[in-house]
Amino acid sequence: MDKCKHLIIGAGPAALAAAQAIRNISKTAEITLINREELPPYSPTVLPYLFSGELTESGLFKKGNEFIKNMKINLVRGKEVVEVLPETNEIEYKSGERETYDKLLIATGASPKVPPVKNLESDQYYTFRTYSDFQRFSRTLNTKQEIAIYGAGLVAVELAEKLCLAGHSVTIIVRSSLLRKYFSSNSVKTVEQLLVKNGAKVITKNTIVSAKKTNDKLELLLSDGEKLTVNRLIIATGVNPNKIGSNLIPSENGLKVGINMETNLPNIYAAGDVAAAPSFFDKKNAPCPILPEAVLQGRIAGANMAGEELEYKGWIPCNYLRCFEADLFSIGINGIESGSEYNLIEKEEQGKLIRLFFKNDYLVGAEGLNQKYIHPGVFLYLVREQVPAWKYKELLLSKPRETACWLMMQHRKIKEFEC
Numbered sequence: 001m002d003k004c005k006h007l008i009i010g011a012g013p014a015a016l017a018a019a020q021a022i023r024n025i026s027k028t029a030e031i032t033l034i035n036r037e038e039l040p041p042y043s044p045t046v047l048p049y050l051f052s053g054e055l056t057e058s059g060l061f062k063k064g065n066e067f068i069k070n071m072k073i074n075l076v077r078g079k080e081v082v083e084v085l086p087e088t089n090e091i092e093y094k095s096g097e098r099e100t101y102d103k104l105l106i107a108t109g110a111s112p113k114v115p116p117v118k119n120l121e122s123d124q125y126y127t128f129r130t131y132s133d134f135q136r137f138s139r140t141l142n143t144k145q146e147i148a149i150y151g152a153g154l155v156a157v158e159l160a161e162k163l164c165l166a167g168h169s170v171t172i173i174v175r176s177s178l179l180r181k182y183f184s185s186n187s188v189k190t191v192e193q194l195l196v197k198n199g200a201k202v203i204t205k206n207t208i209v210s211a212k213k214t215n216d217k218l219e220l221l222l223s224d225g226e227k228l229t230v231n232r233l234i235i236a237t238g239v240n241p242n243k244i245g246s247n248l249i250p251s252e253n254g255l256k257v258g259i260n261m262e263t264n265l266p267n268i269y270a271a272g273d274v275a276a277a278p279s280f281f282d283k284k285n286a287p288c289p290i291l292p293e294a295v296l297q298g299r300i301a302g303a304n305m306a307g308e309e310l311e312y313k314g315w316i317p318c319n320y321l322r323c324f325e326a327d328l329f330s331i332g333i334n335g336i337e338s339g340s341e342y343n344l345i346e347k348e349e350q351g352k353l354i355r356l357f358f359k360n361d362y363l364v365g366a367e368g369l370n371q372k373y374i375h376p377g378v379f380l381y382l383v384r385e386q387v388p389a390w391k392y393k394e395l396l397l398s399k400p401r402e403t404a405c406w407l408m409m410q411h412r413k414i415k416e417f418e419c
Contacts, residue, residue: 002026002027002028002029003028003029003030004026004029004030004102004103004306005029005030005032005100005101005102005103006019006022006029006030006031006032006101006102006103006104006105006305006306007032007034007091007099007101007103007104007105008031008032008033008034008104008105008107009034009081009091009104009105009106009107009108009244010033010034010035010105010106010107010108010109010272010274011033011034011035011037011039011040011041011042011064011075012041012043012044012107012109012272012273012294013043013045013272013291013294013295013298014107014109014271014272014273014275014294014295014297014298014301015033015041015105015107015271015272015298016033016041016064016067016298017271017294017295017296017297017298017299017302018105018107018269018271018298018299018301018302018305019031019033019067019071019073019302020067020071020299020302021298021299021300021301021302021303021306022302022303022305022306023071023072023073025303025306025307025308026306026307029306030074031071031072031073031074032073032074032075032076033068033073033074033075033076034076034079034081034091035075035076035077035078035079036078036079036080036081037077037078037130037131037132038077038078039061039077039131040061040064040065040068040075041061041063041064041067041068041075042060042061042063042064042131043291044109044129044130045291046060047060047128047131047133047134048128048155048158048159048161048162049162050134050138051138051141051159051162051163051165051166052161052162052165052166053166054162060131079093079094079095079097080093080094081093081094081108081244081245082094082244082245083244083245083246084104084106084244084245084246084248084265084268085098086248086265086266086267086268088100089101089102089104089267091104092245101267102267103267103268103269103305103306104267104268104269105268105269105270105271105298105301105302105305106244106255106263106268106269106270106271106274106275107270107271107272107274107298107301108241108242108243108244108272108274109129109241109242109272109273109274110129110239110240110241110242110273110274110287110289111129111239111240111242112127112128112129112235112236112237112238112239112240113237113238113239113240114127114235114237115150115207115208115235115237117208117209117210117211118209118210118211119210119211119212120208120210120211120233121213124211124213124218124233125211125233125234125235126232126233126234126235127234127235127236128155128159128234128236129239137232137234140231140232141166141168144167144168144169145168145169145230145231145232146168146169146171146229146230146231146232147163147168147169147170147171147230147231147232147233147234148170148171148172148173148218148220148228148230148232148233148234149163149170149171149172149173149233149234149236150173150208150233150234150235150236150237151172151173151174151234151235151236151237151238152172152174152175152176152177152178152179152180152181152237153179153181153182153236153237153238154179154182154319154321155236156172156174156234156236157172157178157179157191157195157321157323158321158323159234159236160172160195160200161195161198161323161324164195164198164199164200165198169199170195170199170200170201171200171201171202171203171228171230172195172200172201172202172203173203173206173207173208173220173222173228174202174203174204174205174206175205175206175207176204176205177204177205178191178192178202178204179191179321182317182319182321182328182330182334183319183321183328183330183334183367183369184334184335184353184355184367186348186353186369187328187353187367187369190326190328190351190369191321191323191326191328194323194324194325194326195323195324197324198324203222203226203228205224206222206223206224206226207222207223208220208221208222208223208233209221209222209223211233216231217229217230217231218230218231218232218233220233239273239289241253241254241255241273241274241275241276241287242273242274243255243274248264248265249263249264249265249268249270250264251276252276252284252285252286252287253276253286253287254270254273254274254275254276254285254286254287255270255274255275255276256276256285257269257270257271257275257276257277257285258278259278259311259312259313260300260301260304260309260310260311260312261275261277261297261300261301261304261312262304269301269304269305270301271294271297271298271300271301272294272297272298273287273289273294274287275287275297277293277297277312277314277315278312278314278315279314279315280313280314280315280316280332280383280384281314281316281332281333281364283314286315288315288317290317290318290319292318292377292380293315293316293318296312297312297315300312313384316331316332316380316383316384317330317331317332317334318330318331318332318376318380319331320376326369326370327368327369327370327371327372328367328368328369328370329366329367329368329371329374329376329379330365330366330367330368331365331366331367331376331379331380331383332357332363332364332365332366332380332383333357333359333364333365334355334357334365334367341359342357342358342359342364342365343357343358343359344356344357344358345358345393345397346397347397347398351369351370352369352370352371353367353368353369353370353371354366354367354368354369354371354374354396354397354400355367355368356393356396356397358389358390358393360390361388361389361390361391362383362386362387362388362389362390363379363382363383363387363389363390363396364383365383366379366383368400371400371401373401374400374401374404375401375405378401378404378405378408379404381408381411382404382407382408382411385411387407387408387411389407392407
């Protein structure tokens with residue numbers, strides 16, 4: 001009977017994936033999740049859906065409660081871990097209490113990154129990473145509000161869409177251009193048009209220089225000299241990993257891990273937004289704070305904690321966005337420069353776009369706009385498993401869904417035969 005004690009610091013997607021991987025291998029191992037919030041596990045990525053009513057607050061916690069019960073997992077709520085003590089296989093809580101472990105996973109996620117804005121006090125803006133963030137902000141929405149969102153990424157756009165659907169007036173302020181790290185200019189143009197069509201305003205190539213509070217309003221001075229007066233300001237300009245205690249684990253902007261999600265310390269692993277794992281393409285360690293990779297990293301960490309030997313092939317950027325009527329995805333490499341070693345083929349017609357990036361015989365990136373019947377995970381499989389695809393490039397353009405699925409199935413059959 002396996003009596004190994006697994007401690008998992010965190011209760012997000014990486015933590016849950018690790019717990020499930022451990023339980024799938026061992027039915028008797030002791031698994032404990034430590035959540036610093038007084039709440040069941042939930043996914044922060046779905047919080048914007050609470051504004052539009054597409055998700056209820058009870059629905060937010062339903063899966064987490066069922067998971068804890070069905071997986072027979074211990075859940076510690078409302079305790080914050082401040083130190084890891086590898087010499088004694090212990091963690092220390094903020095209260096000073098200690099707890100032992102046999103295997104430890106650090107899956108503490110990340111916290112909002114807030115850029116400097118002159119005269120802006122912490123109680124004058126909102127971030128959006130936890131359920132308490134949602135509660136604090138939602139209390140201000142009894143009437144229609146003028147809301148500014150500072151940020152250019154997926155979270156900023158999702159919040160803008162859901163707040164527009166809820167009847168609020170939204171302005172997005174971006175330092176460069178909207179979603180430029182994720183999608184091509186044509187796809188971004190589609191998103192911007194839909195935001196404007198639904199009442200939002202997008203201000204590009206600007207930063208917020210300073211803020212001035214007047215009654216229940218906030219006056220924002222932008223870098224081009226324009227002034228914007230709003231009721232509320234949301235900052236969504238990225239995240240910083242939630243590292244714990246002493247710097248015993250080397251940092252590459254996150255906790256550095258190897259191909260088994262192991263740290264430099266014995267019996268200690270890290271996964272999710274806090275981990276700096278190797279990249280699939282250049283093998284350099286860096287965080288990749290996106291949901292699919294958090295889940296995969298957690299699954300691999302959990303399997304290795306439970307005694308299996310699984311390798312992480314490296315993180316691949318995977319971005320999915322549904323904004324009003326538009327569906328977008330991008331996988332892997334999504335932009336090339338003149339003289340690049342990558343080949344790009346693309347097809348655009350009737351409001352749909354498919355772009356495919358190749359290096360030699362292999363697909364290294366894909367982007368889709370309004371390709372509603374394509375599962376992006378299939379393209380991710382082709383990239384991660386390095387499935388030879390160049391000779392099928394025309395079929396991938398004309399029939400992307402069918403061809404990508406066929407290539408994946410053929411590759412799986414070959415792997416099964418080899419085993």
